[in-house]
Amino acid sequence: MEAIEHPPIFSLPGIPDHVTYTWIVMIILAGLAFVASRRMDLVPRGTQNFLEVVLEQFQALIDDVIGPEGRPYLPLIATLGLFILTGNLLSLIPGVAGPTANLNTTAACAIIVFVSYHAIGIRRQGFVNYFKHFMGPVPLLAPLMIPIETISHLARPLSLSLRLFGNMTGGHILLAIIFFLMGLDGLIGWALSGSPAGAIVGGVGGLIMIVFTVGFLYPLKILVSVLQAFIFVMLTMLYIAGATEGAEHHHAEHH
């Protein structure tokens, strides 16, 4: 990937770039949280107001998908969502390596989701009861259902991490290839070369490319960034709902 993507402008020696920019995302989020919670008012203003609106959106989403019993998991879900959204949007800045465009970061997020929804399920239903769901509704089909369920559960972190990574990296490669293939630097160099023909052709061509990129590709990438963060959060909530739902069902059957 180094063949077409420019290395980021700021990088710490000896530390991978995605780790550096993960730290930057953490600094941004922690700073926002610090500023918002430094002087908390009953009637929120400024940063506190903004963050409260954001978190209320997350809470409404959780109420919608998991139900009120999903509220204890708001910290997990909102942290993942804010981290991924900030990472996605940060990677849109030229010269910045997005942390979510690296498989290590997304796989870490997906493994956290995998471990925590199983932990939530076991905590809610007990070890035996939770894994009883893996055997399917009919005991006769258990030898068939256990491998299928195991594979489908193991595929979840894989698809979560690859979806986010692929979308982000695909967008970056698209941008890099469009700059590369259409030769933006060549056009700009031609425009600055001093010859009148070069100034006209290179200037117009460079302008068209910049308008195309800023007017079409960047809105598309912002949309994809928000959408992928939403989808990651949504699927996390669906998995948690799937892990806790069985408990309610079980409960309802007993009464």
Place this chain on the structure above:
Amino acid sequence: MSRSLMLALGAVFAFPGLAAAQGPAAATGGWVGPFAVIAAGIGMALAAGLCGLGQGRAVAAAVDAMARQPAAAARIQTAMIIGLALIESLAIYVLVVAMILLFVQPIKG
């Protein structure tokens, strides 16, 4: 139609071998590299086209449902977005495989 297709396929399969045989390919890793590039391109094209068909069907059904029941539009939209993400992840798998073929190049021929 089929003859031109065969011709194109023949050209596709013959050319990289020729290019590898003639060019200084020994330094860059033999005949697998050009095939990997072609495989990445064809695979991504197939995946993108079929993924587009699938997403089109999904969106068409969702818009139809939203037009019939505007009150349920928000819930249908959420379900549609999740479904689109799941469909799109299949194309993303192919993108990842293509990127592995292009950039990691695990198979040296």
